[in-house]
Amino acid sequence: MPRRNHISPQTRTVLAALVVQPQAWRYGYDLSKETGLKSGTLYPLLIRLADDGLLETEWRQPLQPGRPPRHAYRLTAAGIALAQVRAQEATSTGTQEATT
Template identity: 60%
Template sequence: MARDRRPSKQMLALLATMSDRPGHWRHGYELMKETGVSSGTLYPLLLRMTEQGLLAAEWREPVQAGRPPRHAYRLTVAGISLARSVAESHSGCSAGMVRI
């Protein structure tokens, strides 16, 4: 039986950051800097959200020659929907609110 869990504060921070530009591909390092979530928390969260269908992930070729390809992430339709519902349920909160 699956549990219906509320998003963690780290997931809320990630949803807020990614919902600023939901169609924009972002790298983990960029997300780590924007959210303040440590890499040891962020990367497992990105993997879990991808497995849940909330994020799309793909390998992106490097912009700079000699650099390795990196994963990039963006919200899926389901992720955008979750971000909106979280934003609605947190309306009136000032800190950590998800923006859509």
């Protein structure tokens, strides 16, 4: 798994959104709405995650006939591991801040 010691808050947000249902394929527009990230921020993030082997992509056929196929995304095993580590870090940081 590539080292990602310094990941941006936006990347954390995307990882957190994707790890909720790790097996589900997600679309760009849905992720944008869920995370509140604009597509101009979201797509470069998705591209970097895919380049690092943290995200897998697939063209999914639409359920409704006549609609275009869409590019879908979900985390790889490495991506899920990273997202879980980051989520734990965020939780422990939040707990520490709450106790101080």
